[in-house]
Amino acid sequence: MNDLKIFSGPANPALTQDICRYLNLPMGKISLGRFPDGEISCKIDEDVRGRDVFIVQSTSPPVNEHIMELLVMIDSFKRASSFRITAVIPYFGYARQDRKDSGRVPITAKLVANLITRAGADRVLAMDLHAAQIQGFFDVPVDHLYAAPVLNNHLHSLEIPKEELVVVSADEGGIKRAVGHANRIGAPLAIIDKRRLSADTIKSTNIIGASVEGKTAVLFDDMISTAGSICGAADVLHKNGAKAIYACATHGLLVGPAIERLKQAPFKNIIITDSIPLTPGKMLPNITVLSVASLLGQAIKRIHRNESVSMMFQ
Numbered sequence: 001m002n003d004l005k006i007f008s009g010p011a012n013p014a015l016t017q018d019i020c021r022y023l024n025l026p027m028g029k030i031s032l033g034r035f036p037d038g039e040i041s042c043k044i045d046e047d048v049r050g051r052d053v054f055i056v057q058s059t060s061p062p063v064n065e066h067i068m069e070l071l072v073m074i075d076s077f078k079r080a081s082s083f084r085i086t087a088v089i090p091y092f093g094y095a096r097q098d099r100k101d102s103g104r105v106p107i108t109a110k111l112v113a114n115l116i117t118r119a120g121a122d123r124v125l126a127m128d129l130h131a132a133q134i135q136g137f138f139d140v141p142v143d144h145l146y147a148a149p150v151l152n153n154h155l156h157s158l159e160i161p162k163e164e165l166v167v168v169s170a171d172e173g174g175i176k177r178a179v180g181h182a183n184r185i186g187a188p189l190a191i192i193d194k195r196r197l198s199a200d201t202i203k204s205t206n207i208i209g210a211s212v213e214g215k216t217a218v219l220f221d222d223m224i225s226t227a228g229s230i231c232g233a234a235d236v237l238h239k240n241g242a243k244a245i246y247a248c249a250t251h252g253l254l255v256g257p258a259i260e261r262l263k264q265a266p267f268k269n270i271i272i273t274d275s276i277p278l279t280p281g282k283m284l285p286n287i288t289v290l291s292v293a294s295l296l297g298q299a300i301k302r303i304h305r306n307e308s309v310s311m312m313f314q
Helices: 013-023 063-079 110-117 132-137 148-157 172-184 227-237 259-266 293-304
Strands: 004-008 030-034 040-044 052-056 084-089 123-127 142-145 165-169 189-196 201-209 216-224 244-252 269-273 288-291
Touching: 004 013, 004 148, 013 052, 013 293, 030 063, 040 063, 052 063, 052 132, 052 293, 063 084, 084 293, 110 132, 123 293, 132 142, 142 293, 148 172, 148 244, 148 269, 148 288, 165 172, 172 189, 172 216, 189 227, 201 227, 216 227, 227 244, 227 259
Parallel strands: 004 052, 052 084, 084 123, 123 142, 165 189, 165 216, 216 244, 244 269, 269 288
Antiparallel strands: 030 040, 189 201
8 A cells, every 4th residue: 555645626625635544645735826816836745756646626616616626636647757647536526417308418427537638537436326327428437436325324223114214206306326325324215296397496296106205205316416306396395294304325415405404304214425615604504414425435445455445335
C-alpha cells in the first residue's frame, strides 16, 4: 500500500479523511486556491512520481466549480508523472442530462465524461450513477459502486418486522433499484405512478403493487434533489394508510425548496449517505447520515491491488 496516495478535493474532505482512516493511510497533501481573478490554482505538496493516485471529489453544488477543480487536479497529477490516476466521484453531477429527450439539447453527462478522460484520468470510481449507461460515456474503465449494502444494513438494524415492510419505488424509473432492495430485504414491492408537470414540479397519483395500508413503507431513490418526487410519493403513501414512512437515498443534494418540503412531509426518518456533505442548515432532526467511507475504501484497496470490485457485492 506504500505506492497508494489518496487526495481530497474541496467538495468533501471529511469523507476523504474517513476513507484514509479506514485504510490507515495519511491523506495526501495538496493546496488549492484562487488567483485574484477567480482562476483555480493547484500545487501538489509531496512526491507522487510513479504512485497510484486516487482523487476524491464529488461534483455536487457548486457543480461547475467542483468539476473544474477536479480537472485541474487531474492535470496536476498527470504532469507530476503519477503512475495511475483514479477519479473517485461519489456523486457525479450532470448525470440527469444523459440523453436527447427533445431537440437541440446537449448530452452533458457525456461532455463531462469526455472532460475527465481528456484531463488524464486513467480510471473512474463512481457511486449510484443516476443512469447506469453513463459508465459507457467514459473511454476509461469505470467501477460503479452501490450504496445498497449500507442502506439495507441500517434498515436491518432498525429491527422492523419483515411482515410489516413494503419497499416502494418513487417512480417507474427506479423500479429496478427498488426490486433489488426488496429482494435483499425480503419485502413486497409497490410503485408510485408519477407524472412530471415541469422541471421542478411532480404529481404523484396512484400506487401499483403491494398494499401499504397499516404497513411501514420504505421509499428508495438514488438522490433527493428538490424533494418533489419523494415528498409527493410520501403524501400518496400517507393517504393510502401507511403507518410509518422512511426515505432512503444515496445522494442528499437537498437544493431549492427541499428542506421546507421535507419538514412538511410525513417521514419518520430520511436516510442518506455522506457522498455529499450535509451543511448544518440542511440538517433536520429526522435525517440520518450514513458513511460510505468503508465501501469506497474497500473499492480503492481492491483497485490498487488489481482485485475484483464486483466481488464486494456478491
